Amino acid sequence: MLRIIFSTFLVxxxxxxxxxxxxxxxxxxxxxxxxxxxFIGASLALLLSSLLGVLAGTYLTKYIPTSYLQTGAGVVFIVIGVLTLSGKF
Structure with a gap:
């Protein structure tokens, strides 16, 4: 469990x-x-967004295979990166 906490923190x-x-x-x-x-507002915002991510990930993996979610997330990151570089995001 400590390893998961540390790796999540680091990432x-x-x-x-x-x-x-x-x-x-x-x-x-x-x-x-x-x-x-x-500091308190930013910390609470990161805490809430992380909670939403964990809950969404837990819910989605019940219906969608993890490999599809990982591929989809990778595609979304690439699209956002391209849009950011092009100035459209």
Whole structure:
């Protein structure tokens, strides 16, 4: 169980570094008199979005094979990357 916790932490931590969410959080922190409300709000948002992802993944794997979900997620990431590079996302 500890291995799953560590690997999940590592993957999410690395994925979140330097993304739009982190940059927006930094911007909000510069506009706030105290960093704590920004930290708490950002932490709760990440917690809720992670919970939704876990629940959705648990629900979807009951009806769709994991290999299809992994392939679909890969395709979506590629499409989002292409759209981002083209300036349409």
């Amino acid at each position: 999410v931590f690395v994925a979140e570094l330097g993304d739009k969410t982190q940059l927006q959080t930094m911007l909000l922190a510069t506009q706030s008199e105290s960093i704590w409300p920004v």
